[in-house]
Amino acid sequence: MTEPHAPLVPVLAVVGIGLIGGSFAAGLRRVGQVGTVLGVGRNPASLQRARELGLIDEVVTHEQAAARADVILLATPVGAMPGALKALAPVLRPGTLITDAGSTKVDVARLAQTLLGDKYLQFIPGHPIAGSEMTGPEAADPMLYHGRKVVLTPFEGTPGQDLHRLIRVWEACGGRVQLMDPAAHDRALASVSHVPHFLAAAYMAQVARSSDADARLNLAGTGFRDFTRIAAGSAEVWRDIFLSNREAVLHELDDFMSALQGLRATLEGDTDPAGLESQLEQAALARRFWGGRSGRT
């Protein structure tokens, strides 16, 4: 029987101690819901830094994490997950719950089924909708998930008590959990997260490649700053996201390009100022409505 003050997660293992994994550990630590935090990773300097910052207590191997942890969070780019799952699978204890923080869910669910074999129901795919263009353990913030949506995409056979436990863990970090079908998650995220990043990156590269880039960037203001902020994110992370959600991203990109061509045609025609204003007004109203509803400006 659990003692009254035992933490929700006696032993947590985090694979990939950067912004996402470090903030998860720090968030649980902040509310006293984690005992020991084990850190697993590829980069010794980063692990060392995470120890110095108090984000993790010990550096361990995948195998040690699989044998000791009650909950394992995979907070690596999606591209690094197959390696992690292969290493964890053979020694994974029954009762250990694995989850992840990857930005796509169909592919992660498939990976878990393929690589964990008959242990795949110990894996509950997840995606906290929070982040920053900052990376690394220094960027970890115990409040990162506070008030943020966290999507979980359980399998049909996921035991209810495991799901319930993971929900409590995320809620302890301040997250607001929402259950979704993995494909619906991926389509929605392609639209509101992956395409904006794709556009910001294409735009930033186009400006930077121009012959008078310096003169342009010298006049860039707050609008430019906000619009391009996401383009500063990790190229490795975003490469993995785009590739792993390729179909949905391409579909949304094409839909966006049609919309852009339409707005461009209205401007080029130059005979319909009211039509141009009306299209801009629809966008402005939609954005203000979202800002009001989400409590963000």
Add this chain to the structure above:
Amino acid sequence: MTEPHAPLVPVLAVVGIGLIGGSFAAGLRRVGQVGTVLGVGRNPASLQRARELGLIDEVVTHEQAAARADVILLATPVGAMPGALKALAPVLRPGTLITDAGSTKVDVARLAQTLLGDKYLQFIPGHPIAGSEMTGPEAADPMLYHGRKVVLTPFEGTPGQDLHRLIRVWEACGGRVQLMDPAAHDRALASVSHVPHFLAAAYMAQVARSSDADARLNLAGTGFRDFTRIAAGSAEVWRDIFLSNREAVLHELDDFMSALQGLRATLEGDTDPAGLESQLEQAALARRFWGGRSGRT
């Protein structure tokens, strides 16, 4: 002779008392460099609000402003400037300096030459690179121009003493003045200001029109928030900006669309993860470099 403590602008007239005009008046007031502020505008409620907020001292007509002011700032959308210039022209005193805060400069320079006739050298086109998605006199902020670039595009014949006076006025508001050719200004702004707004608006409209818009917007996070913030701006203001800088905006849009097609092809090909990462990395480095140089993140 001017008294030692006389303000730089004994009588200022601001045509259009919103965020831009109100902040200019408030900025000068803050450092004691303005005497009386006259307000001119189309919207009685807005003028009344500006008086209550202490942004202006009196509400006057264009004709009264032309007869009394030492400096006149046109802070209306570019589309409203012809009307303002026509009203000011017949009664404009010699020695009164007019400037504007419009986002395009070739067309404003042309308007001044056409509508002010032989008085056009009293007009020095200008563009403070500052703003916000907020509008109206309530949004006025005496620090809005602090540390911001202010572009002036004087005519060849602009008297040096007038230019010098206007530079001192903007510097009193905290602005950092830069002189430019109007066409070069318009090309640079098309790239770093107008195209981002166009893309954000087209994107926001595309998302809002989708059949599952609610589910999507429910998962939108901080990246979406930043990327779309400019889309909330005034549709009327941006319609005028796009139409008045139409050629440069279309040219930049086409250049962006080529870049986007290139990045999309790399993703669709799906055979070149390193190439995709390298393109994303170029964008990320360019954005981080700009952020570091501009002191903005």
